[in-house]
Amino acid sequence: MSFICRFAPSPTGPLHIGGVRTALFNWLLAKKNKGKFFLRIEDTDKERSKDEFKDQIITSLDWLGINHDGNEYIQSKNVKNHIAVADELLKKGFAYKCYCSEEEINEQKEKCKKQGIPYIYNRKWRDAKDLEIPKNLDPVVRFKSKISGNTIIKDLVQGERNISNSTIEDFIILRKDKSPTYQLSATVDDNEMGISHVIRGDDHMINSFKQKQIYDALGWKVPEFAHIPLIHSEQGKKLSKRDNASTIEDYIKMGIIPDALRNYLLRLGWSYKDKEIFTKQESIDLFDLKGVGKSPSRLDISRIFSINETYIKTIEKKELFNYLKLYVNKYKNKLDDSKELIIFNSLDFLKNKAKTLEDIWNNAQYIITNKIQIGHEDKKLIDENSKKIINEFIIEFEKLSKPSKENLEPIIKTLISNHKTNFKGVGQPLRIKLVGSRFGPGIYDIILSLKKDEVIRRLKDL
RNA sequence: GGUCCCAUCGUCUAUCGGUUAGGACACAUGGUUUUCAUCCAUGAAAGAGGGGUUCGAUUCCCCUUGGGACCGCCA
Numbered sequence: 402m403s404f405i406c407r408f409a410p411s412p413t414g415p416l417h418i419g420g421v422r423t424a425l426f427n428w429l430l431a432k433k434n435k436g437k438f439f440l441r442i443e444d445t446d447k448e449r450s451k452d453e454f455k456d457q458i459i460t461s462l463d464w465l466g467i468n469h470d471g472n473e474y475i476q477s478k479n480v481k482n483h484i485a486v487a488d489e490l491l492k493k494g495f496a497y498k499c500y501c502s503e504e505e506i507n508e509q510k511e512k513c514k515k516q517g518i519p520y521i522y523n524r525k526w527r528d529a530k531d532l533e534i535p536k537n538l539d540p541v542v543r544f545k546s547k548i549s550g551n552t553i554i555k556d557l558v559q560g561e562r563n564i565s566n567s568t569i570e571d572f573i574i575l576r577k578d579k580s581p582t583y584q585l586s587a588t589v590d591d592n593e594m595g596i597s598h599v600i601r602g603d604d605h606m607i608n609s610f611k612q613k614q615i616y617d618a619l620g621w622k623v624p625e626f627a628h629i630p631l632i633h634s635e636q637g638k639k640l641s642k643r644d645n646a647s648t649i650e651d652y653i654k655m656g657i658i659p660d661a662l663r664n665y666l667l668r669l670g671w672s673y674k675d676k677e678i679f680t681k682q683e684s685i686d687l688f689d690l691k692g693v694g695k696s697p698s699r700l701d702i703s704r705i706f707s708i709n710e711t712y713i714k715t716i717e718k719k720e721l722f723n724y725l726k727l728y729v730n731k732y733k734n735k736l737d738d739s740k741e742l743i744i745f746n747s748l749d750f751l752k753n754k755a756k757t758l759e760d761i762w763n764n765a766q767y768i769i770t771n772k773i774q775i776g777h778e779d780k781k782l783i784d785e786n787s788k789k790i791i792n793e794f795i796i797e798f799e800k801l802s803k804p805s806k807e808n809l810e811p812i813i814k815t816l817i818s819n820h821k822t823n824f825k826g827v828g829q830p831l832r833i834k835l836v837g838s839r840f841g842p843g844i845y846d847i848i849l850s851l852k853k854d855e856v857i858r859r860l861k862d863l
Numbered sequence: 864g865g866u867c868c869c870a871u872c873g874u875c876u877a878u879c880g881g882u883u884a885g886g887a888c889a890c891a892u893g894g895u896u897u898u899c900a901u902c903c904a905u906g907a908a909a910g911a912g913g914g915g916u917u918c919g920a921u922u923c924c925c926c927u928u929g930g931g932a933c934c935g936c937c938a
Binding site: 411413521562569575576580604606608638676677696700701704823828829839841 | 864865866867868869870873875876877885886887888889896898899900901931932933934935936937938
């Protein structure tokens with residue numbers, strides 16, 4: 402069996418994390434089964450579709466390493482075919498022209514609302530032999546949805562889903578301006594692209610029932626469906642663009658690395674035993690629709706940070722550095738080459754208490770800045786005795802031709818015993834002078850990461 | 864309101880009728896450490912409620928409750 406999957410977002414807003422997970426699951430399934438994964442931009446809403454969103458979608462998926470086969474399909478380029486199919490449905494009697502004005506429809510809706518009954522289009526023009534066709538009114542084309550019976554979809558995630566056909570109205574497939582609607586375009590394109598598995602959010606469930614009828618009417622092969630549960634915001638509602646930190650861009654800005662987000666999304670609504678960390682290849686090998694749960698899952702930012710931390714700590718230094726560089730160049734001030742080298746060499750300890758790339762950047766501030774700012778609290782910690790210690794350290798430090806941990810250690814130890822103090826008594830004032838805070842990397846790491854004369858310069862600046 | 868769906872620690876989840884209900888994040892405590900962190904150890908923390916079915920239900924069925932999605936000439 403071939404697996405042709407697709408992700409079909411509309412470019413009417415920035416791609417959010419729910420959409421990304423849908424794309425990921427489609428991609429995973431295609432990869433696992435050596436099938437294809439296509440990207441289709443559903444831009445038939447001319448009013449709201451924007452090129453910038455299309456670009457954002459493509460960039461986001463690209464950033465995550467979810468790459469599609471072939472060029473992206475642009476749905477609007479295929480409207481001629483969509484309309485042709487509508488005509489065919491019309492000709493075969495599966496669709497009809499409806500001359501109800503929008504006012505008329507709205508009136509009906511109002512009426513239903515007042516009576517407290519659910520609105521469903523009254524199918525006035527479905528078999529309208531006797532009705533007089535109004536002039537000056539462009540009709541819409543509606544699909545003749547089944548009136549009786551039930552439709553069953555064997556959903557790969559949700560199991561058997563059954564709905565009474567009477568609850569599905571005669572939905573519009575062609576607007577009054579003759580443009581196709583989503584139900585038509587998506588079905589025609591999925592068919593044309595040979596999509597075998599339609600994996601999308603659970604909010605599309607009802608659409609699958611509608612679209613199945615179109616497939617059946619045309620005698621097309623109905624694809625497999627899988628409706629994956631939605632991702633909820635921390636408030637427990639469907640994710641919307643208003644929720645902060647829901648677009649990929651937001652996560653990139655926080656300094657999340659692609660693999661970490663991919664891993665997080667993978668484990669949101671899907672699991673494999675007790676395994677938490679999956680390489681890309683592992684996720685392809687192990688992914689399975691059977692492992693997808695049925696209930697919606699809530700976004701948990703602390704989990705994203707935690708997984709990101711794991712990745713920061715375990716990926717190769719060079720890889721991490723590249724991510725950091727990309728991040729800093731985009732969101733922070735570009736680094737000059739000499740600082741870049743220091744940061745690269747110091748990455749092993751700079752990444753230590755970092756959950757994000759931004760944390761690493763913050764940890765590296767003492768390297769980046771040329772002027773150390775010492776906070777009030779920290780300033781207070783440098784008393785007269787500390788100043789003495791610092792001065793004595795400088796004298797010994799200046800003698801070193803090439804500072805190393807080996808030749809630094811005796812100096813510190815001597816200072817500790819001469820001043821009857823502990824490591825903290827010596828390390829703390831030095832750290833404050835060198836990085837501007839009593840918190841920071843290990844004191845040897847700090848000293849060795851900076852150039853010798855820079856260390857002296859900072860320490861002398863009393 | 865109508866239709867459909869969901870329900871295990873705060874969160875993500877494991878369990879495919881028999882478990883001291885497991886793991887991870889977060890949280891708390893203790894330990895290592897050179898500060899902050901890391902790391903290690905420990906702890907607290909869950910089957911929404913009520914009925915069935917069964918020798919036995921978290922697991923299967925029903926009801927209640929709670930939550931969600933859909934109800935556009937948007938996609």
